[in-house]
Amino acid sequence: MLQDIRDNAQSTIAKVIVGLLIISLSIWGMDAIIGGFTGEPEVATVNGNDITEREFLRTVQLETQQRLMRMENPDPSMVDEDQVRQDVLEALIQEAVLTQDAQNQGLGLSDADIDALIRQMPQFQVDGKYSPERFAATVRSVGMGVAEFRASMRKNYVTNQIRAAIAQTGLVAPENAAQLLAMQNQTRNFRVLALSADDVADRVSVSDEEVASYYQENKAQFQEPEQVDAAYITLSQGALAATIDVSDDEVRSRYNERAEQYAREERKAAHILVEAGAEANETITTIQQRLEAGESFAELAAEYSVDTVSAREGGDLGYAGRGVYDQAFEEALFALEKGEVSGPVETSFGIHLIQLADVRRSDVPTFEELAGQLRQELAREQAAERFAEVRAQLADAAYAADDLAGPASELGLEVREVDGVARTGGTAPFDHAGLVRQVFSEDVLKGGYNTELIDVGDNVSVVARVRTYHEPRQLELTDVKEDIRATLTARATREALQAKADELVAVIESGDEPEQGSWQSFEEQGRGAAGALSPFVLQKAFAMARPEGGQPSVDAVVDQREAAVIVLEGVNEGDVDRDGAEFQQVSQFLMQLEGQREYMAYQQYLRNTAEVDRN
Structure with missing residues (x-):
């Protein structure tokens, strides 16, 4: 060579x-x-600082995953990749601008500050206490490294400081708040005359000729869309698990492996936490001397412990098993006898004195009690391992086959059939947009090929093929005449209600009182509680012009099957207590809106003045 x-x-x-x-x-x-x-490589440069291609691609991946998670039926083909990339790049540019602004203002967090924030986050805690293992696992689950997560926290925190500072500077004139509150608390006096479809039934009629004419003028509305009858194979991990035979020996072996876990020991600890420092040893010695003199551990915890939450409970940390506390803390705790107090134990939080208050062990269930559960668990595990393999086999077999019978027979699966699948979908699994789009693709619809293997749910995959294609079909008048009649009747009813309401409004405005129906009166009716009123009537009553010159305002509102004539007789201004809690809440709300507008303007200014080069 x-x-x-x-x-x-x-x-x-x-x-x-x-x-x-x-x-x-x-x-x-x-x-x-x-x-x-x-x-x-970089994708953009913002004021001389690069946005790297690696950061961009990783963020695109995360954003794509988030958009899929928001879908009812996640389908990667439904995600507009170009739009995602465009949105992500703009977001990274905006983030870079804000981060640089924070740096220019001297804002930042130390490593100690980051540590403190992380320890306070509930998602990183187990039984109310920070767990390094939970932290690492949670960060990994979102596809980030620990250092990357800490850097992200540092950027987000300082930019949020600027946002909060600007948002809190929003100013609103008291009169604006008073005006809004007065409108909110305003009440109105009015009468309502309700009309129903029955009141105009004698004015509504739809002839056969009208139905036929509507059909001829709107034939395109009365077509049965193109449809396919399809055959399909479903592969699911759950169904696969049901076919797996788990032996008694495997179940017994799993039970024996879990025996120690079932008999899990939990220890109830209390601690006194002292900050590490020059005076720590002296403080620890003093506490130990007072313990030896017979003083209560709980009282000393309340006096000395810097863990103020547990200190209020005498240092009590509750019950916990292994894998919860810092390793040094855990080793010391599990080496103690009940009632014993440890020597000084140093962790990243400080120096602890630990007391073992109690020990409890859970009872071990019998093999017979757990056999069924363990058998199902083993079957699911084996199915999970087998699913990926069978899925790949099905994908390959279906791709090469001229039908579904061969792949189904080869893998022991069932071919099912469904009729009447339209482009808008059908019954499950054809309620999945990606599968339907594949079925109506040219290769499948005209070429006679099987679809690709489509993941339609968690560990559920489907491959399908078209059995029969049905062209769009014009529905006959006899098939749709009742639907047309109902449409025309609803339209005529609404028109009749409108005409009747207009007539009644004219009568009232002329100074007469209508003979039809009975009025409902509402005094000092507020905006919030409709009560016996339909919401659309209440909305109309508060949208009407104020009465002028001693004359009421009159108007009508019409819905699909009801109408109302409204006579507005008075408007009562809302009470405004400038010293009350409601006024303060409205003022605070308006100030937040104004502060948010100012921050958005500031953010836009930074973006507009930044030097951005896109590669």
Whole structure:
């Protein structure tokens, strides 16, 4: 092989390549050549700082995952990748602008500050206490490293400080709050005359000729869409688990493995936490001397412990098993006898004195009690391992086959059939947009191929093919005439209600009183509680013009099957207590809105003045 390399190095092709490299070096320089291999590519530069391609692609992946999680039926093909990339890049540019602004203002968090924030986050706690293991697992679950998460926290926290500072500067004139509160508390006096579809039934009629005419003018509305009858195979992890035979020996082995877990020991600890420092040893010695003198551990915890939450409970931390506390704390706790107090134990939180208050062990269930549960658990585990393998086999077999019978027989699966699947979907699993789109693709619909294997749910995959295609069909008048009649009747009813209401409004405005129906009166009716009123009537009553010159305002409102004539007789201004809690709440709400507007304007200013180069 070495000789082949030497021979090729002397060939004409090799000499040409070397010549091109020499020309490149002479024109662009060594840095240009080496930089292309060693430099990290960037997608944009913001005020001289790069947004790297790695950061961009990772954020695109995270954003795509989040959009899929928000879907009822996650389907990657429904995500607009170009839009995601565009949105992510703009978001990263905005983030860079805000981060640089925070740095310019000297804002930042120390490592100790980050540590303190992380320890306070409930998602990183077990039984109310910070768990390093929970922290690491949670961060990994979102696809981030610990250092990357800490850097993200540092950026977000300082930018939020600026946002909070600007948002709190929003100013609102007291009169604005008073005006809004007065409108909110306003009440109105009015009468309502209600009309129903029955009141105009004698004015509504739809003839057969009208139905036929509507059908002819709107034939396109009365078409049965194209449909397919399909065959499909469903592969699910759950169904796969039901076919797996788990032996008694496997169940017994799993029970024996879990025996120690079932008999889990939990220890109830109390502690006194002292901050590490120059005076820590002296404080610890004093506490130990007072304990030896017979003083209560709980009272000393309340006096000395800097863990103020547990100190109020005499240092009580409750029951916990292994894997919850810091390793040094755990080793000391599980080495104690009941009632014993440890020597000083140093952790990242400080120095502890630990008391073992109690020990409890859970009872071990019998094998017979757990056999069924363990058998199902083992079947699910084996199915999970088998599912990926069978899924790949089904995907390959369906891709190469001219039907579904062969792949189904090969893998012991069932071919099912469904009729009448439209482009808008059908019954499950054809309620999945991605599967339906595959069924109506040209290759499947016209080429006669099977669909790709589509994941329609958690560990559920489907492959399908078209059995029969049905062209769009024009529905006959006899098929749809009752639907048309109902549509025309509803339209005519609404028109009749409107005409009747207009007539009644005219009668009232002329100074007469309508003979029809009975009035409902509402005095000092507020906006919030409709009560016996329909919401659309209440909304109309508060949208009407104020009465003028001693004359009431009159108007009507019409819905699909009801109408109302409204006579507005008076408007009562809402009470405003400038010293009350309601006024303060409205003022605070308006100030928050104004502060948010100011922050958005500030954010836009930073973005507009930034030097951004997109690559």
